Amino acid sequence: MEAQLAREGWVAVLATVDTKGPEAEFLRGWFQERGWVAKVVDVGLRPPVGGGRPDVSREEVARAAGVEVTDLQHMRRDRALAVMGEGAARLLLRWWGEGRLAGAVGLGGNQGTAAACIALRSLPLSVPKVVVSTVASGNLRPYLQASDIAVMFSVADFLGGPNRITRTVLARAAGMLLGALQAGPPAAADRPAVAVTALGNTHGAVSALVDWLRERGYEPVAFHASGAGGTAMEQLLEQGTFAAVLDVTTHELVGEVFPEDIYAPVRPGRVRTAGRLGIPQVVAPGGLDYFIFGTPDSVPDKYRDRPTHYHNPYNTNVQARPEEVRRVAEELVDRLNEASGPAALVVPLRGWSYIGEQGGPLWDPDIPEVLRRVARARLRGCVRYVEVDAPLNHPEFVRAVQEAFGEMVG
Numbered sequence: 001m002e003a004q005l006a007r008e009g010w011v012a013v014l015a016t017v018d019t020k021g022p023e024a025e026f027l028r029g030w031f032q033e034r035g036w037v038a039k040v041v042d043v044g045l046r047p048p049v050g051g052g053r054p055d056v057s058r059e060e061v062a063r064a065a066g067v068e069v070t071d072l073q074h075m076r077r078d079r080a081l082a083v084m085g086e087g088a089a090r091l092l093l094r095w096w097g098e099g100r101l102a103g104a105v106g107l108g109g110n111q112g113t114a115a116a117c118i119a120l121r122s123l124p125l126s127v128p129k130v131v132v133s134t135v136a137s138g139n140l141r142p143y144l145q146a147s148d149i150a151v152m153f154s155v156a157d158f159l160g161g162p163n164r165i166t167r168t169v170l171a172r173a174a175g176m177l178l179g180a181l182q183a184g185p186p187a188a189a190d191r192p193a194v195a196v197t198a199l200g201n202t203h204g205a206v207s208a209l210v211d212w213l214r215e216r217g218y219e220p221v222a223f224h225a226s227g228a229g230g231t232a233m234e235q236l237l238e239q240g241t242f243a244a245v246l247d248v249t250t251h252e253l254v255g256e257v258f259p260e261d262i263y264a265p266v267r268p269g270r271v272r273t274a275g276r277l278g279i280p281q282v283v284a285p286g287g288l289d290y291f292i293f294g295t296p297d298s299v300p301d302k303y304r305d306r307p308t309h310y311h312n313p314y315n316t317n318v319q320a321r322p323e324e325v326r327r328v329a330e331e332l333v334d335r336l337n338e339a340s341g342p343a344a345l346v347v348p349l350r351g352w353s354y355i356g357e358q359g360g361p362l363w364d365p366d367i368p369e370v371l372r373r374v375a376r377a378r379l380r381g382c383v384r385y386v387e388v389d390a391p392l393n394h395p396e397f398v399r400a401v402q403e404a405f406g407e408m409v410g
Contacts, residue, residue, distance in 0.1 A: 009102035010037040014116040016044030016108055021052030022161035023107055030174045043084040043115040045072055061087040085118025092119055103128035105177050110135055121147030128180035132173040145266040146232035150176055191219040192243035195233050198222045201353035202249045202286040204393030209246055225249040227263045234273040244280040251287030257328050263292045275339030280408040282344045282401050286392055288328055289356035289367050291318045307362050309355045319362040322370045329374040337380045344384035344404040347371055350391040357391035
């Protein structure tokens with residue numbers, strides 16, 4: 001039934017038709033051969049060449065963003081591309097809201113990937129979306145942010161029309177989208193959902209809380225606090241997905257205060273959305289006791305004389321100093337003070353991660369004391385404050401979170 005409903009809509013193919021027209025035509029034909037209507041949306045800055053035939057012109061896309069296409073030539077190139085992405089996003093959202101869009105695929109190099117991803121990531125989680133990109137082997141976090149866009153590397157460049165390499169890649173990408181369209185969305189769960197934040201170094205506490213929530217009739221949804229995960233959770237809170245939040249791994253706040261941390265959120269605003277919306281939240285300082293960098297040689301010089309944990313070949317953890325923790329703690333407490341709904345801060349006094357607890361390689365007894373002092377001095381009375389004389393991954397901490405959650409939701 002869902003697949004049949006999807007077939008009544010069309011597939012949008014986003015491309016800069018001036019340079020990727022033949023590839024867009026290939027995708028349109030591929031879908032049409034399988035009974036789907038596909039429409040090419042031109043997100044390019046220049047007029048189509050070589051007989052490119054977009055179904056939605058770049059003039060229409062620019063107009064959807066509130067500008068005329070002739071205005072683009074007077075803009076800086078990055079801004080012009082953002083305008084085309086924003087215009088395409090508004091069109092996609094309009095079509096989706098009207099029930100006319102089934103899914104979307106974008107293709108391109110740097111330029112086309114940027115514009116297409118701006119548009120694709122505007123679509124809700126339930127909309128199938130794929131991007132085929134020449135830059136997919138690089139850092140795509142700025143392009144994807146917290147969206148569920150499926151990515152395929154083009155392998156060869158999109159130049160001169162489809163060839164034996166790109167034709168195969170484009171067909172596989174189209175097949176990915178078609179599979180998602182035919183699968184349809186799963187049935188909605190009838191249990192209230194609770195968001196939980198996690199890292200490998202807080203796994204013991206998080207896994208215990210997930211099991212506990214499930215036993216009590218909730219659907220726990222864990223988010224890896226890697227920058228994109230926390231942002232995705234905040235976005236889904238905005239959409240009304242969750243009844244409550246156990247934000248026990250707030251490491252991304254480190255990246256908001258110190259942007260060199262590679263797990264900085266792709267959008268600022270962690271630990272704000274639940275409070276603003278009045279959603280019950282239990283918060284803890286999981287992972288606030290260290291910085292996360294990439295390979296060992298990527299650690300900035302100013303951090304190299306500190307205790308270090310080599311988590312894996314691409315993830316290096318460096319101890320935070322008390323003064324740095326103080327800055328993060330003040331930000332955490334100030335954001336909790338903004339909450340319009342039930343909120344609790346649970347602070348384990350024996351460490352906030354496996355590597356930062358007593359006996360761990362990054363343990364520093366002064367770090368928990370810093371947050372303790374900040375919370376006692378700055379936390380408003382409407383936020384419940386709980387101290388636990390145990391590490392974060394200890395059952396005693398888990399019980400404290402469970403009790404705070406139980407008091408909020410009854």
